[in-house]
Amino acid sequence: MLDTVALNKSQLENVSFGAPTANEKTHPPLLIIAGAGTGKTNTLAHKTAHLIMSGASPEKILLMTFARRASAELASRANRIVEQTLRKENKSYKPVKIEWMGTFHSIAARLLREYAGAIGPESDFSVMDKSDSADMMDVLRHELGYSKTHQRFPKKKTCFDIYSRCVNSQSALQDVLDKHFPYCSDCADELTALFKRYTEEKLEQVCLDYDDLLLYCFHMSQVKEIANEIRERFDYIMVDEYQDTNVLQAGILFGFFPDGQGLTVVGDDAQSIYGIRSANVDNILGFPDQFTPKAKVISLEQNYRSH
16 A cells, blocks of 8 residues: 555545546546645655556556656656555565656657658658757758848747747747747748748758657647557556646647546646747646546645745
């Protein structure tokens, strides 16, 4: 039995919610509202450990965070909790490896390696980091002659930021310019041509940027046969910092797991710090109503960092 002495009442409710039993394996969608200092990571680690000790297969657990270090720390803490519990019961312990854990981008890249051929790109694609993407944008910007125009044209970083916001928010270029880059509004035609050339160049070089990983994975989640296969892989999906997800990331989750079974998302509805990533706080605000019946909502309210 998992040692839950260190958990308060709300944390314990989250940990035990939807754990597999001898007669039932269902886990309705769960939203954990957790502000800073409320023991969110401790709760997620205990929930992961509780799932494993209740019979869940580690290979069917998916952990998604916004930083690789965060997912590794979560898995490590879950292992320590399992080890401590078993040792108290004088039982043998073998570390459990959770194969599927990481950021949205890393998980998307792994899935695309398997299924990319079915939706367009080659499976042996290379991944460009933001610096490489901006450099490619700069080369094309020069080739198209936009760096020599009398009218000041956006620099490479700004061009890439505009492109990235269009992709992640799934918004029209002119709308993005008017709202976030009004000083570039007169460059819509040139930027359209630049982005078209940028997309063609990536296809020619068989490479994807970080935004493509989410975009292609989103489209993959809309292919019924692929979505069904991926859905069968995972019984439990836990997503941290859900308030910072964008339209594509939320779409990936709902595409692969439309009924929300096994899905737990954690976030703070009072903050959305990654606006530059086109984070959409409506994802967390609207989460409970995305499913029938509604998702369970449990709040962590005790603050352990301050009075």
